[in-house]
Amino acid sequence: MSKRLSTTSSSPDRSKALFRRVPSIERILSRPALHSLANTFGRQAVTDATRTLCAELKRAVTEGLTEEELEERIRALDEAVGEKLREEIRASLRPAINATGIIVHTNLGRAPLSDRAVDAISEIARGYTNLELDLETGKRGSRHQHASHLLSRLFPGKSALVVNNAAAAIMLSLNTFAAGKEVIISRGELVEIGGSFRVPDILERSGARLREVGTTNKTRIADYEQVIGTETGVLLRVHPSNFRIVGFTESASTEELAELGRERGLTVIEDFGSGNLLSLAPFSLPHEPTVAESLASGVHISIFSGDKLLGGPQAGILVGDHAAIETCRKNPMARALRIDKLTYAALEATLLSFVEGKATREIPVLRMLSAPQSEIRERSERFIASLGDTGQLELAIEATTSRIGGGAAVDAEIATYAISIVDPSTPAQKIVTALRAHRPPVIARIRDGRVLIDLRTVAEQDEPSLRTAIAAL
Ligand SMILES: *Cc1c(COP(=O)(O)O)cnc(C)c1O
Numbered sequence: 310m311s312k313r314l315s316t317t318s319s320s321p322d323r324s325k326a327l328f329r330r331v332p333s334i335e336r337i338l339s340r341p342a343l344h345s346l347a348n349t350f351g352r353q354a355v356t357d358a359t360r361t362l363c364a365e366l367k368r369a370v371t372e373g374l375t376e377e378e379l380e381e382r383i384r385a386l387d388e389a390v391g392e393k394l395r396e397e398i399r400a401s402l403r404p405a406i407n408a409t410g411i412i413v414h415t416n417l418g419r420a421p422l423s424d425r426a427v428d429a430i431s432e433i434a435r436g437y438t439n440l441e442l443d444l445e446t447g448k449r450g451s452r453h454q455h456a457s458h459l460l461s462r463l464f465p466g467k468s469a470l471v472v473n474n475a476a477a478a479i480m481l482s483l484n485t486f487a488a489g490k491e492v493i494i495s496r497g498e499l500v501e502i503g504g505s506f507r508v509p510d511i512l513e514r515s516g517a518r519l520r521e522v523g524t525t526n527k528t529r530i531a532d533y534e535q536v537i538g539t540e541t542g543v544l545l546r547v548h549p550s551n552f553r554i555v556g557f558t559e560s561a562s563t564e565e566l567a568e569l570g571r572e573r574g575l576t577v578i579e580d581f582g583s584g585n586l587l588s589l590a591p592f593s594l595p596h597e598p599t600v601a602e603s604l605a606s607g608v609h610i611s612i613f614s615g616d617k618l619l620g621g622p623q624a625g626i627l628v629g630d631h632a633a634i635e636t637c638r639k640n641p642m643a644r645a646l647r648i649d650k651l652t653y654a655a656l657e658a659t660l661l662s663f664v665e666g667k668a669t670r671e672i673p674v675l676r677m678l679s680a681p682q683s684e685i686r687e688r689s690e691r692f693i694a695s696l697g698d699t700g701q702l703e704l705a706i707e708a709t710t711s712r713i714g715g716g717a718a719v720d721a722e723i724a725t726y727a728i729s730i731v732d733p734s735t736p737a738q739k740i741v742t743a744l745r746a747h748r749p750p751v752i753a754r755i756r757d758g759r760v761l762i763d764l765r766t767v768a769e770q771d772e773p774s775l776r777t778a779i780a781a782l
Contacts (some may be wrong), residue, residue, distance in 0.1 A: 322554045327370045327379055334359055341388035350394045362386060365537040367370030395452035406751045406771050406778075408744075410725055410763030412677050413715025417752060419443065419616040419623070421673045422655055422770070426621060430651050440650045453638055455653040459660035460628055463586060464604055468634035470627045471656065472646040475614040477510075479515060479580055480515045482610055485640045486633075487542030495528035500545040508547055508580075517542060525558075530569060537573055544570045546579045546608070548598070563701045565597075567607030576633060577608045583715075584613030584626065586663055592679045594713075594721045599627065609633040613746035615652075617715045620674035621659030622652045630778035677765055678723065686726040688764045692772060693728060702782060703731040709756070711765045727761040731780065740782060746779040 337343060338358050347355045356488035366374075366382060374382075377769060382389070382466040407417045421566065422430075443450035453470060460469035472478050483492055492512055499508050512519050520541070522532040533544060544566055563579060570577035581603055589597050597618075610633050615624030625646075627634060637643060648656075662671040669675045689706050696704065707729050730753075732740060737755045744751040744760070750773075753760050 316432045324367075324371050327374075327376065329369055329395060330376075330394040331363055331366055331370075331383065332377060334363060336391075337386055340387055343390060346387075346391055346394060350398075354394060354397075355390065358390050358397070359386070360392065362389055392477065395425035399607055401753070404749045406575060406587055406749055406775055407766040408751055408753045408762040408764070409711070410711035410727065410754070410761075411714035412674055412766055413617050413713055414752075414766075415715050416729070420620045422622065423620065423659060423662060423671045423673060425659040425671060426655040426663060428549055429654040431581060433650055433654035438650055440653075444572070446768065452647065452653070453643075456656050459657060459664055460626065462472075462664050463660065464601065464628050467604060467628050468631040469629075470634050470638050471648055472625045472627070472643065472650055473583075474623055475580065475582060475612055475625040476511055476645040478627050479511055479578075481637055481640060481642050481646055482576075482578050482612065482627060483512060483515035483517045483543060483545070484642050485637045487518075488576075490517060490542030491520040491538075491540045492517045492543045492545050493520045493521045493522055493536060493541060494545045495532075497523065497525050497528055497560060498549060512545075527559040528558060528561060530565040533561060533566065533569060537569075537575070541573075541575055544575055544577045546577070546597065548558065548579065548581045548583070563603065563606040563608060567609075570609070571607065576610070578610045578612065579606075579608045581602050581611055581613040583618045583713075584720070585618035586614065587668065587675070589678075592723075594678075597721075604628060610637075615656055615659070618674060618713070619659065620668075622655040624648055624652055624656055665696070672723050673768070677711075680765055682708075682726060685763070685765050688769075688772075689726050689728050692764065694777070695772075696776060696779060699779070701732060701734065702779070703733070705731075707731050707759075707761075709763070709764055723761055724767070725765050727763045729756075729759040729761055730779070730782070731759050735782075743782055744778055747774075751775060751778045 320470055334356065338347075338356060343355055343359070366379070369382075370379060405417055407414055409417075413419050413639070438457075439450070441450050441452050442448075448730075456471050457469045461467060472481055483709045494508070494512070509519055517541075520536055522536055524526055546563060546566055567577045569575075573691070581598075581600060583597065584602070585597055585599055588599055600611055600613055608629070610629035612625060612627050612628050613619065615621040615626055619626075627637060659672065662668045669679055686706065693706070695706050706726050709725055709727045711725040712723070713721050730740060731737075737760050739756050741755060745755050751762075753762050755761070762775070762779075
């Protein structure tokens with residue numbers, strides 16, 4: 310047992326006596342190890358870190374730190390100052406383990422990339438590239454050529470343009486076709502999509518004026534027809550990707566809208582959000598319209614994200630009629646919203662998986678989406694067995710659901726199994742916080758007082774880290 314100077318751990322006399330053992334800041338700073346830290350981090354940073362650690366030491370003393378513990382920590386101060394300084398400059402963007410079962414989790418960076426996409430990034434990142442060089446002529450080329458050939462493969466007869474994200478694509482297309490004019494949109498589609506991205510706000514920033522038609526639950530094609538006038542620039546359809554109005558509803562079909570637009574010489578744009586290139590039906594999920602279906606309905610431009618169901622990097626993809634896409638490309642705003650070579654590298658690799666028909670095997674989002682419930686159960690059982698003795702932690706397996714998330718296929722719930730963790734003496738909230746404090750952080754969810762770990766969204770190579778995090782509880 311540790312010896313204490315006084316029986317009451319927080320007695321002021323005891324604290325005072327121990328405070329005197331803490332060396333002065335000057336003394337600590339004169340240690341050789343701190344000199345060398347000052348060369349790396351600067352004298353001021355070293356002084357500040359030392360002060361903070363000394364203040365922490367004194368606080369620990371008042372909270373009952375023993376004499377031996379104090380001596381030990383004073384000896385280890387050099388090490389602690391170095392650790393603190395390195396911690397302060399650590400990258401703030403770090404890998405995390407997503408145990409929530411939400412596949413496209415916006416707060417966790419949406420789609421994890423395929424190995425192919427990661428390899429492509431590292432290959433392109435390391436050196437120079439032909440980003441804007443035409444290798445045949447040796448003259449300046451356009452970066453917009455990249456990825457376009459693959460998108461045209463996937464959508465024959467269509468042209469494509471890639472910008473920073475879907476919000477940028479909406480902004481660009483509306484600015485191109487409706488600046489100073491009206492955009493007609495159904496009231497039922499004026500949605501807010503995560504991170505306070507509100508369709509009406511984007512609409513206005515593009516320089517277009519909003520013209521709402523219909524009611525929240527009902528908008529007929531005649532409603533659009535009625536308000537079309539000389540001021541109209543665009544008919545916009547926004548896919549309700551993160552909510553659904555159910556019950557007494559009616560909306561004009563995309564075909565009707567496209568036909569009306571073409572008749573009246575107006576550009577028809579569909580904001581798709583999720584960007585699923587494949588039908589979800591084979592995964593036993595409710596049917597979500599695919600990009601090909603959107604284009605087949607006759608809209609001029611279809612817009613979708615690169616990092617939702619497509620499973621690639623953050624990007625906003627516009628696919629559509631050649632003339633409409635070309636007009637967008639020539640808008641100077643396209644320059645401000647352009648993407649970087651690393652994004653092209655990852656996007657081309659991702660699209661290639663689709664072109665070659667290997668998407669469900671190679672793209673993590675689609676692999677997670679299609680993993681059968683039985684497979685998740687087996688993995689969970691193996692995982693629990695591999696943990697061995699977990700003390701008072703009670704681990705079990707329970708049936709629950711995973712979700713696609715990220716504003717894609719709202720209703721879709723995928724049957725799964727989760728590992729539940731209960732510690733009779735610790736509230737679930739505390740366990741979740743401890744898991745999040747682990748390195749790498751583990752993000753889990755709570756259901757009815759139990760912490761749930763859904764292995765559907767945990768990569769196999771992350772299982773050892775997850776094991777360490779749970780063992781540390
Ligand atoms: C997610 C989503 C967006 C925004 O996409 P970003 O790529 O994040 O900009 C826009 N519209 C819809 C319908 C969406 O689901």
